[in-house]
């Protein structure tokens with residue numbers, strides 16, 4: 520891990536009518552980090568992702584990604600600059616095959632193809648057959664190659680969640696935002712997902728920001744954790760610090776934050 524600051528969020532806020540959904544948000548993510556963003560329901564986590572990805576424009580503050588101000592960029596521009604995300608509710612091209620879901624994501628950003636960087640292909644790499652071969656190699660990393668011709672809507676739930684991550688990665692991001700990737704998964708699927716996240720971070724040299732309600736997952740893999748409550752940051756620190764932070768425990772309605 521290097522010490523390059525990849526994302527800096529300074530005093531960011533957004534207001535919907537009278538509601539300050541997020542205010543005074545400060546985040547710093549360094550290249551290669553795996554960071555958690557947690558908080559009770561309605562705390563402002565997804566709204567923060569929406570601001571980081573250009574879906575919502577902050578009403579205050581600055582978002583700097585890779586040295587560029589992204590506040591007013593469109594979602595497409597933000598993706599192009601190197602930020603990809605998954606959604607709380609799975610958003611795949613349901614009527615397309617697993618393979619095509621990944622190919623579509625890669626096509627949209629051919630210049631920054633993660634396929635060419637990861638598989639060390641020459642820059643002139645092109646052609647449908649080659650694309651197909653490389654896409655299958657890519658699916659193997661996610662354990663999805665055996666489903667390549669299935670319509671994505673027919674995949675088992677846990678596999679759909681994996682495909683969401685594969686699709687986000689195929690766009691070639693530097694920063695990957697995962698919105699509750701373990702939602703609805705059973706303990707074994709969650710464990711496998713943790714291993715997968717650790718693997719892709721290393722393999723693709725990624726920086727990851729993770730929203731997750733599964734405390735075992737967050738505490739188990741994140742180096743640092745930010746905690747939001749009622750739109751405001753109430754704590755940040757290592758999993759150990761967060762677990763023992765009285766404000767965090769109180770925010771979770773007195774429930775002990777356990778692994």
Ligand SMILES: Nc1ncnc2c1ncn2[C@@H]1O[C@H](COP(=O)(O)OP(=O)(O)OP(=O)(O)O)[C@@H](O)[C@H]1O
Pocket residue numbers: 535538540558559560561562563564565566567
């Ligand atoms: N487009 C919008 N218009 C009005 N209010 C909104 C909008 N988007 C989000 N909010 C409000 O902002 C607050 C934060 O919501 P957000 O979805 O970010 O919370 P969250 O931390 O992701 O919650 P959860 O864990 O339940 O997904 C909520 O009160 C929500 O109703």
